[in-house]
Amino acid sequence: MRIATWNVNSITARLPRLLAWLESSGPDVLCVQETKCTEEQFPREQLRELGYEAAVNADGRWNGVALLSRVGLEDVTSGLPGGPDYDGAQEPRAISATCGGVRVWSVYVPNGREVDHAHFAYKLAWLEALTKAVAEDAAGERPFAVLGDFNVAPTDEDVWDRSAFDGLTHVTPAERAALASLREAGLGDLVPRPLKYDRPFTYWDYRQLCFPKNRGMRIDLVYANESFTRAVKDSYVDREERKGKGASDHAPVVVDLEL
Numbered sequence: 455m456r457i458a459t460w461n462v463n464s465i466t467a468r469l470p471r472l473l474a475w476l477e478s479s480g481p482d483v484l485c486v487q488e489t490k491c492t493e494e495q496f497p498r499e500q501l502r503e504l505g506y507e508a509a510v511n512a513d514g515r516w517n518g519v520a521l522l523s524r525v526g527l528e529d530v531t532s533g534l535p536g537g538p539d540y541d542g543a544q545e546p547r548a549i550s551a552t553c554g555g556v557r558v559w560s561v562y563v564p565n566g567r568e569v570d571h572a573h574f575a576y577k578l579a580w581l582e583a584l585t586k587a588v589a590e591d592a593a594g595e596r597p598f599a600v601l602g603d604f605n606v607a608p609t610d611e612d613v614w615d616r617s618a619f620d621g622l623t624h625v626t627p628a629e630r631a632a633l634a635s636l637r638e639a640g641l642g643d644l645v646p647r648p649l650k651y652d653r654p655f656t657y658w659d660y661r662q663l664c665f666p667k668n669r670g671m672r673i674d675l676v677y678a679n680e681s682f683t684r685a686v687k688d689s690y691v692d693r694e695e696r697k698g699k700g701a702s703d704h705a706p707v708v709v710d711l712e713l
Contacts, residue, residue, distance in 0.1 A: 455525065455554055455711045459485040459601035459674055460695075461562070461657075461704035465520075466491055468702055469500065475695055476504055479708065482525045483553045485560030485601040489518030496520065511546040518546050519562050519602070525554030535587045538579040540564070547580070555713065556682065557591050561602035566623040574623060577605070581632035585639050592640035592679050597713065599678035600641065603657075603704065608633055608643055611653060612672035624673065633677075641677040646689040646707050654691045657704045665696055674707050685711040 458481040462468040465486065476484070484506075489496065492514035501508055505524040511532040512518030521527065534548040550559040561584065566577040584600070591598040606629045610616040619625045637643065648654040655670025664670065676689070688710040696705040 455483070455556065455713055456481045456708060457483045457485075457556070457558065457599070457601070457711065458706050458708045459487070459560065459603075459676065460706040461487040461603040461674060461702060463488050463702040463704065464490040465497065465518075466495070467700070469497055471695070471700060471702075473500060473504065475692075475706065476501075476506065476522075479692065479706070481708065482523065483556070483558060484522040484706075485558060486520040486522060487518075487560060487562035487603045488516065489520055490514075490516055491518060509549055509551050511549040513546050517562060519549045519560045521549055521551050521553070521558065521560050523551070523553040526552070528552040534561075534580070534583055537583045537587075538576055540573070540576050548584070555597070556711070557596055557598040559588065559600040559602070561600055561604070563602070563604045563606065565605050566629070569621065569623060569626060577623075578628055578632055581629075582635070585632070585635045588636070588641070589639045592636075594679065595681055597679070597682040597685060597711070599644075599676055599682045599709075600636070601676045601707070603673060604633070604675045605673055606630065606633055606675075607671050607673055608675070612655075614655070614669040614671070624671065636677050640679050642680075642683055644676040644678050644683060644686065644689055644709065645672075646676070646691050646709070648691055649693045656691055656707055658696060660703050674704055676707060676709055682711070685713050687712050
């Protein structure tokens with residue numbers, strides 16, 4: 455089974471590239487983040503033509519997540535159970551389902567904006583709720599993983615230059631402690647191999663030639679339980695998909711399993 459995660463940064467803008475990538479890479483399951491469309495606007499028919507069912511949690515703004523599967527979608531849960539509200543509502547940042555016997559979550563963790571912003575406190579509360587919500591599955595025997603854009607670089611090696619992030623979000627002790635709580639719940643950080651250079655970055659800003667200069671971050675993560683991790687045969691960042699006109703600022707992360 456091949457499972458992947460990709461922040462597409464607008465599924466409408468990225469649809470031709472998404473469809474081509476699904477055909478060339480052939481994932482059985484794809485976790486999608488930042489759809490930026492309503493559920494009604496989601497391109498279900500085009501995906502169905504390639505053999506993919508879709509479970510979608512989206513409201514048309516800058517968030518939105520989805521699961522695409524050609525091995526079944528069962529027991530779908532839309533949203534983060536017990537998750538916090540922001541501006542009076544729970545944002546569409548999580549969706550989970552069982553696909554071919556594997557339980558997967560697609561998550562888009564809040565950005566946090568600035569350390570002293572209310573959105574940062576919301577981010578930490580969201581991650582705390584995620585840890586509680588996945589604890590039972592994390593400890594179970596069924597293969598289980600949470601995949602998506604976590605908006606946190608787990609270590610200093612996961613950013614191109616740690617000094618460039620002084621005082622900024624994504625690298626703070628509080629955010630990294632939230633990831634440590636996930637690990638304590640029974641989920642390990644599955645680090646993919648890079649296809650180029652020595653560090654498996656997954657995100658490069660559009661500005662200041664960050665991609666050609668490889669000024670990136672590893673923030674698209676796969677947190678998996680022991681049953682899932684034992685089945686992993688390969689994992690890599692598809693850096694090629696970040697190239698060219700109309701690319702997302704994130705690259706897909708691909709995991710191959712032998713179940």
